[in-house]
Amino acid sequence: MDTKAKRLKRALIALGIVLFFIAALFIFLMVWFFGAKYPAFESIAEEEFTIPGLKEGISPQGIAPLPEGLKYDFAVSGYMVDKSPSRVYLVDGETDEAKYFTLRTKEGKAVYSHFGGVTATENYILIADVKAVVRVRLQEALDAENGEAVEIYDELETDINVAFCYYFEEENLLFAGEFYREKNYKTDARHHLEKDGETNYAFIYAYEADENAAGGVKSATPVSILSVRGLVQGVAVTGDKIYLSCSYGLPDSKLYTYSNPLKGGASFCEIDGVPVYRLDKDNLLPVLTLPCMSEEICIKDGKLYILYESLCNKYKYFVRVQMRRVTSVPLGKSENK
Numbered sequence: 001m002d003t004k005a006k007r008l009k010r011a012l013i014a015l016g017i018v019l020f021f022i023a024a025l026f027i028f029l030m031v032w033f034f035g036a037k038y039p040a041f042e043s044i045a046e047e048e049f050t051i052p053g054l055k056e057g058i059s060p061q062g063i064a065p066l067p068e069g070l071k072y073d074f075a076v077s078g079y080m081v082d083k084s085p086s087r088v089y090l091v092d093g094e095t096d097e098a099k100y101f102t103l104r105t106k107e108g109k110a111v112y113s114h115f116g117g118v119t120a121t122e123n124y125i126l127i128a129d130v131k132a133v134v135r136v137r138l139q140e141a142l143d144a145e146n147g148e149a150v151e152i153y154d155e156l157e158t159d160i161n162v163a164f165c166y167y168f169e170e171e172n173l174l175f176a177g178e179f180y181r182e183k184n185y186k187t188d189a190r191h192h193l194e195k196d197g198e199t200n201y202a203f204i205y206a207y208e209a210d211e212n213a214a215g216g217v218k219s220a221t222p223v224s225i226l227s228v229r230g231l232v233q234g235v236a237v238t239g240d241k242i243y244l245s246c247s248y249g250l251p252d253s254k255l256y257t258y259s260n261p262l263k264g265g266a267s268f269c270e271i272d273g274v275p276v277y278r279l280d281k282d283n284l285l286p287v288l289t290l291p292c293m294s295e296e297i298c299i300k301d302g303k304l305y306i307l308y309e310s311l312c313n314k315y316k317y318f319v320r321v322q323m324r325r326v327t328s329v330p331l332g333k334s335e336n337k
Helices: 003-034 039-044 140-143
Strands: 046-050 058-065 075-080 087-091 098-104 118-120 123-129 132-137 148-151 154-157 161-167 175-178 192-197 198-200 202-208 226-229 233-238 241-246 253-259 269-271 274-278 288-290 294-300 303-308 325-330
Touching: 003 154, 039 288, 039 325, 046 123, 046 161, 058 123, 058 161, 058 303, 075 118, 075 123, 087 140, 087 198, 098 132, 118 161, 123 140, 123 161, 123 202, 132 148, 132 161, 140 148, 148 226, 175 226, 202 233, 253 294
Parallel strands: 058 118, 058 294, 098 148, 226 274, 233 294
Antiparallel strands: 046 325, 058 075, 075 087, 087 098, 118 123, 123 132, 132 154, 161 175, 175 202, 192 198, 202 226, 233 241, 241 253, 253 288, 269 274, 294 303, 303 325
């Protein structure tokens, strides 16, 4: 075979290999993006209100129920992709009517933070803001005009980067937790606790709440600590269970349900006199797979509400499933799937 024929043969083989890999990649992408199915989730899930602010460029992060009897039922927090001041929306869950407010410091400066999570007590809205949980008066937020800035009342300073927060009214506990991912969201090595070959990488602090005290807690020292896995975007708590929303990027999200070790369980260790309780395989109940980019979660009227980031302008062209609405699953059902 002459040199020209050999070159042609090699070129055809190389072309065939390239075409094979292109076809394989195409099939993979088709399956990846259009083959996402969630039968267990879809069998129990219900669509709730439309996530506010998506057209304006919000990247949704936090969700919380508001006290009963108000015009608005929920608060939704997030940062703005265009770098404008971060927002907290107040939403009527029945009509989708919503308005938003921003925050300003006592010195009058606008706040541009990540605004990871949001929760509410009887008289305050609390927002995860870097290493603190800041409070604004609920009535001031309700009275504010759409888009108006509301002054921060005070804050609870912590030694973690607070990614989410949750007020558990039944036990009067305020939870504030950190997010761990090895490549870009590391946590203090002292928070990496191993047991039986399973390592937890992040802490959720539980504080005794007190609306009339500084920062909304009786002491800046937590009464207990939850040791949790990585990729936690939100926590919700009942008397006998703890739920974790876990996600990052395009892969499916997971809703982990655990038996609540704070209800009479043995602590794993103590740190500076504070008991630490592990959420791990010993108290894990069945896991529910969700569409990608689940964010914070909350509980209202016997349902667990789930917020998503997937339809924000930053990610909507790349995600597998675009979630326009908050979804809910009945309490007691997610752990049975």
